[in-house]
Amino acid sequence: MALFDLRQDGFFYDPTGEQVVVFGVADLQCFFAALDQCFEAPIGRKILYAAADAEELVLQSTSFSIPKWFGKKSILRDMNQRFVSMGWGVLEPSAIKYPIHDALSVGFALAHHEHSTGLRWNIEWSQQSSEHIRFAFQSKPQTMHPAARPNISGWGRNVSSSPTAMQTVLDIDERPYGFFVSDQRSAFLPVAFFHILVDQLRGRQQSTTAHTETDLAFPADSAHGDLFVTFAGAAKRMFQDSTTPVFVRHDQDWQELLAHRLTNFGFGSVEVVQSVIGGGEVTVFSVRSSIPAIVCGVLMGMWERCHGSRCKATVTIHANKLQLSIKKPEVDY
Numbered sequence: 001m002a003l004f005d006l007r008q009d010g011f012f013y014d015p016t017g018e019q020v021v022v023f024g025v026a027d028l029q030c031f032f033a034a035l036d037q038c039f040e041a042p043i044g045r046k047i048l049y050a051a052a053d054a055e056e057l058v059l060q061s062t063s064f065s066i067p068k069w070f071g072k073k074s075i076l077r078d079m080n081q082r083f084v085s086m087g088w089g090v091l092e093p094s095a096i097k098y099p100i101h102d103a104l105s106v107g108f109a110l111a112h113h114e115h116s117t118g119l120r121w122n123i124e125w126s127q128q129s130s131e132h133i134r135f136a137f138q139s140k141p142q143t144m145h146p147a148a149r150p151n152i153s154g155w156g157r158n159v160s161s162s163p164t165a166m167q168t169v170l171d172i173d174e175r176p177y178g179f180f181v182s183d184q185r186s187a188f189l190p191v192a193f194f195h196i197l198v199d200q201l202r203g204r205q206q207s208t209t210a211h212t213e214t215d216l217a218f219p220a221d222s223a224h225g226d227l228f229v230t231f232a233g234a235a236k237r238m239f240q241d242s243t244t245p246v247f248v249r250h251d252q253d254w255q256e257l258l259a260h261r262l263t264n265f266g267f268g269s270v271e272v273v274q275s276v277i278g279g280g281e282v283t284v285f286s287v288r289s290s291i292p293a294i295v296c297g298v299l300m301g302m303w304e305r306c307h308g309s310r311c312k313a314t315v316t317i318h319a320n321k322l323q324l325s326i327k328k329p330e331v332d333y
Helices: 025-036 044-059 072-085 102-117 191-201 225-240 251-261 292-307
Strands: 019-024 090-092 095-097 121-129 132-139 172-175 178-181 184-190 269-274 283-288 312-317 322-327
Touching (some): 025 184, 072 090, 072 102, 102 121, 184 191, 225 292, 251 292, 283 292, 292 322
Antiparallel strands (some): 269 283, 312 322
């Protein structure tokens, strides 16, 4: 964990320099379940290939370059150690022990196999229990072209402005198969994974009820606003399924809670511009994050738990941040 770059502004980087966030395993399973319900067809394969492409971007780096003659075993050992360090479980030739999510874990495993062989493969898997996934590869007659960097929507282009590493605020308990944070099994996920997933879901048919529980207005002139709302809705549902308490009496309570729930896990920085508790008519958050849709969804869930009411939210996009304004709907139901 010492090689991870955890910065004070809430932007985290893995040892290869790729931006990452820390997700509780229970949270990410809730998030993907909620996201899957937003589409007419299952998105498991989309998650798998987004994970594979994101991990391939890392493995393409020189530190994991497969030598032509000697040293391959050492590189494969480093790749397996990365799998554990990221919190994804233990990777074996045809199985994953202690996976964090079926499609996600299998996608990371596919990237490792393709990188080690230099070939493209199809993969089929079966999850025999929550702690064991078996998989098999079938050859794929396709030239292995490098994975491309995702097209990032304007609302996801933020990067760190602070070169200062933060003191360890996460209570990380390392295990042979991953790590726990505050008694919850957790994992590092590449931010590129979420950007690739947004790319892959563009134009996919959403269910008719996808946005009914997320009263969020997104600028009409911004690209892919429907996916922003969809990801925010899944994140809001994820928070609603959690047991995180939200007790706020002053604006400073908000700030401490946001740091504990978001900044300290690599989701960027959130500032309270004004709040209903502080006397404003609307609560306004300033969000600086590379995955702001997820942050906005969590903020909406937190606001509703704090105030015991449904909320109505509006997003305003600025050059290097966005603002989320939240208030009670005109008619609460």
